[in-house]
Amino acid sequence: MTTQTPASGSDPVPNRIHARPVPRPGRLVAAVVVLILAAMAANALITNENFRWDVVWLYLRDIVVIRGVMWTLVLTFASMAIAVVLAVVLAMMRRSDNPVMRWVSWVYIWFFRGTPIYTQLIFWGLIAVLYPRLSLGIPFGPEFFSFRTDDVITAFWAALLGLALNEAAYLAEIVRAGLTSVDPGQTEAAKALGMKDGKIMRRVVLPQAMRVIVPPTGNETISMLKTTSLVVAVPFTLELTYATSAIGNRNFLPIPLLVIAALWYLLITSILMVGQHYLEQYYGRGFGTTTRRRGRGKGPAGGRQAAIAAAGTVQEDVNKDVTP
Amino acid sequence: MSAISDAAAAPAGSRDMVSVRAVHKVFGHGHDAVHVLKGVDLDVARGEVTVILGPSGSGKSTLLRCINELEEITGGSVVVGGDLMGYREDAKGVLHRLHPKVVAKQRSRIGMVFQRFHLFPHMTALENIMEAPVQVRGLSKKAARQRAQELIERVGLSDRVDHYPAQLSGGQQQRVAIARALAMDPELMLFDEPTSALDPELVGEVLSVMQDLARSGMTMIVVTHEIGFAREVADHVVFMDDGVIVESGPPSKVLDDPQEQRTRDFLAHVL
Ligand SMILES: Nc1ncnc2c1ncn2[C@@H]1O[C@H](COP(=O)(O)OP(=O)(O)OP(=O)(O)O)[C@@H](O)[C@H]1O
Ligand SMILES: [Mg+2]
Numbered sequence: 001m002t003t004q005t006p007a008s009g010s011d012p013v014p015n016r017i018h019a020r021p022v023p024r025p026g027r028l029v030a031a032v033v034v035l036i037l038a039a040m041a042a043n044a045l046i047t048n049e050n051f052r053w054d055v056v057w058l059y060l061r062d063i064v065v066i067r068g069v070m071w072t073l074v075l076t077f078a079s080m081a082i083a084v085v086l087a088v089v090l091a092m093m094r095r096s097d098n099p100v101m102r103w104v105s106w107v108y109i110w111f112f113r114g115t116p117i118y119t120q121l122i123f124w125g126l127i128a129v130l131y132p133r134l135s136l137g138i139p140f141g142p143e144f145f146s147f148r149t150d151d152v153i154t155a156f157w158a159a160l161l162g163l164a165l166n167e168a169a170y171l172a173e174i175v176r177a178g179l180t181s182v183d184p185g186q187t188e189a190a191k192a193l194g195m196k197d198g199k200i201m202r203r204v205v206l207p208q209a210m211r212v213i214v215p216p217t218g219n220e221t222i223s224m225l226k227t228t229s230l231v232v233a234v235p236f237t238l239e240l241t242y243a244t245s246a247i248g249n250r251n252f253l254p255i256p257l258l259v260i261a262a263l264w265y266l267l268i269t270s271i272l273m274v275g276q277h278y279l280e281q282y283y284g285r286g287f288g289t290t291t292r293r294r295g296r297g298k299g300p301a302g303g304r305q306a307a308i309a310a311a312g313t314v315q316e317d318v319n320k321d322v323t324p
Numbered sequence: 325m326s327a328i329s330d331a332a333a334a335p336a337g338s339r340d341m342v343s344v345r346a347v348h349k350v351f352g353h354g355h356d357a358v359h360v361l362k363g364v365d366l367d368v369a370r371g372e373v374t375v376i377l378g379p380s381g382s383g384k385s386t387l388l389r390c391i392n393e394l395e396e397i398t399g400g401s402v403v404v405g406g407d408l409m410g411y412r413e414d415a416k417g418v419l420h421r422l423h424p425k426v427v428a429k430q431r432s433r434i435g436m437v438f439q440r441f442h443l444f445p446h447m448t449a450l451e452n453i454m455e456a457p458v459q460v461r462g463l464s465k466k467a468a469r470q471r472a473q474e475l476i477e478r479v480g481l482s483d484r485v486d487h488y489p490a491q492l493s494g495g496q497q498q499r500v501a502i503a504r505a506l507a508m509d510p511e512l513m514l515f516d517e518p519t520s521a522l523d524p525e526l527v528g529e530v531l532s533v534m535q536d537l538a539r540s541g542m543t544m545i546v547v548t549h550e551i552g553f554a555r556e557v558a559d560h561v562v563f564m565d566d567g568v569i570v571e572s573g574p575p576s577k578v579l580d581d582p583q584e585q586r587t588r589d590f591l592a593h594v595l
Binding site for chain 1: 424429435436443446459489501504
């Protein structure tokens, strides 16, 4: 049913439609049901003495807990940084003309994706048992220098290496998908100008591949935050999960300390999600093609990315083989 | 097969910018092998414009890509500006494949313009033109910028220097692509259907830039279906079909008085 208003002076549409919307009773019903469930959940959380909210509040800002948060952050970002560098190298090896490089990269990814991270972390923790001394030299030949494994690969380094080497295998596939998504015509044009392969990669392909690489890498970072809780397998005992559960076990209050850990993880994840939101916006999934840059100087931050998006030289829906 | 009768009359190779001899190109191996070029001979003298015509799939793009080493040829030889492309011949006549760095250097002397422009989308028009001189030649940014300004003026786009490719029309993008190729001071320019992806009203602006370039004495090989351009600008027209050169000669001969039935059939379709 429509009613038509007579053309008023200000409205450029003389016969604007004022229709009644389709009734949507389901929305109201859903809202009521969800509200009731939420109230029940809140009630279950707040009134249950076993949660010991006083203890939660007390230990939330405990120095050991804060230190745990710090170590968790250090492990997350340091391992991601190492993994990104390694992943770019692995992805390039995977696309290289050199069959040895391709094979090495394939085997690396096959091995590190094919075994559980927990197992890998235990292994890194035991490396000093397997190889008490590490030495550099010619295989089966003379050694140039050697050192005690324990001195070099401490629990922290074992945890960091374990996380980074594993993550690199996943990121390598993300990077590879990104490199593959760039129009081969870009490489051809750069070649025709006489650019060498390394330059083509750095100057032409990678900057465009970032559009495809960065958003899932944000996801991997969030995932890594929680994977750090597994480094107890090394054992590295300073990060958030171990620190809180140690306090919980000592005080016979495991539940409130679990809640504390969960709250911290949630908080950090939320911050990372905000960061990821801006990254994705920057890398322009939904950019309009009409963003114009007028005048000189550097335009809005998204200008370059919007231009890549609009040019359509990066195929965004490549068949990605990424998350486990 | 020597289809280039008038070029063959000239003293062998001396004034030639490009000399393509018995070039074969096979893609793939074994059962999947596709024989695309089946013995192509082509000579282009310095300062001349050669237009290549031919039906789709006849191997025109492949021939251009073999000339600047984007494809490795399977047989024959390509000599550009006196240099054998892609190989070094030793005293015993054995060919050695050149290192990719050397091949890249050879390519840098040949400009190429593509049907779909292939401008770098993350760089402005000016940055696109500056990229190769800075990254390949090691020119200073300042010098490259100045040269780029001149070139972009030459293609009539001085007011578009800070625009990204996505903010330019197809015709403007193609003119930037031409300027980008010219920035390396090439001795030879290859055009692969430079106007085929353009709306009809944008074709003229690109052709006129190409015509100016021809007048300035640039050696050019142009694959195009623009018969008017061929008639007006070309010194030679070459008709290709099924991987061979069927007929070649001055435009007046090939376009207006073709000797081969295949050429006549093709021209009847295009004109
Ligand atoms: N990389 C490749 N692998 C296999 N076959 C190829 C490859 N590139 C080209 N071909 C084949 O070579 C033949 C000639 O292709 P080419 O692109 O040179 O034709 P063309 O004359 O430029 O045609 P068009 O006018 O459509 O551009 C085609 O049959 C094509 O399928
Ligand atoms: Mg073609």
